[in-house]
Amino acid sequence: IxxxxxxxxxxxxxxxxxxxxxxxxxxxxxxxxxxxxxxxxxxxxxxxxxxxxxxxxxxxxxxxxxxxxxxxxxxxxxxxxxNMPGAVARTSTFALNNATLPFVLALADKGWRRAIADDPHLRNGLNVHAGKLTCKPVAEAQGLGYTAPEQLAA
Structure with a gap:
């Protein structure tokens, strides 16, 4: 199809x-x-x-x-x-923890600038920094300026 x-x-x-x-x-x-x-x-x-x-x-x-x-x-x-995962709160909490822990560890070990420079998935998760929108779809939907995360991590 x-x-x-x-x-x-x-x-x-x-x-x-x-x-x-x-x-x-x-x-x-x-x-x-x-x-x-x-x-x-x-x-x-x-x-x-x-x-x-x-x-x-x-x-x-x-x-x-x-x-x-x-x-x-x-x-x-x-x-x-x-919030469909709320129907199985305990299970979904474990799943969320397992999915996010590697990102938390990367941020703790490397600092945010190096962590987002090294990992495109983490970089795509950055939405706002220092008052600047770093998520293009949000910026476009709100009619606001967009700043690429790479510019802020430099």
Whole structure:
């Protein structure tokens, strides 16, 4: 399946379960699934919008909670729970710790300038320094100036 609008229209129409997991780091999720597409889905099918924390990738998505997770829209069951990892807090905390500890150690061992110079993933995680936006999508979304992290680490 090619990632095109036309292909998406065809796939959405046939889906019993549609999972939207779109992430544009630092920006709102694009609305790839239109209301008209949702209307073509089978009654009782399910749309799970993982991108809801970034605004959702469907025009019919709205944030829900763990205590009231679903709603019906256009005959389609929507599951748009924000902070989905919160349902398994202990497990997700261990996963987050395991994922972030190497970055914390690099910062502690090398200092922030050398750490971000050595690691592009850590460099991409820098959003603001000394009042300057270092995350291009955030700067663009806010209409503010952008400073490349490399300029600040020099």
């Amino acid at each position: 090619f990632s095109t609008h036309d292909a998406l229209v065809q796939v959405v129409r046939r889906a019993d379960l549609l999972i939207g997991a779109v992430l544009v780091p630092g920006a709102a999720a694009p609305k790839l699934i239109t209301r008209d597409m949702v209307k073509t889905m089978k009654t009782g099918s399910v749309l799970v919008d993982i991108a809801i924390d970034q605004g959702g990738c469907s025009e019919t998505s709205r944030p829900t909670s763990h205590s009231d997770p679903v709603y019906l829209e256009e005959g389609v069951i929507h599951f748009c729970v924000t």
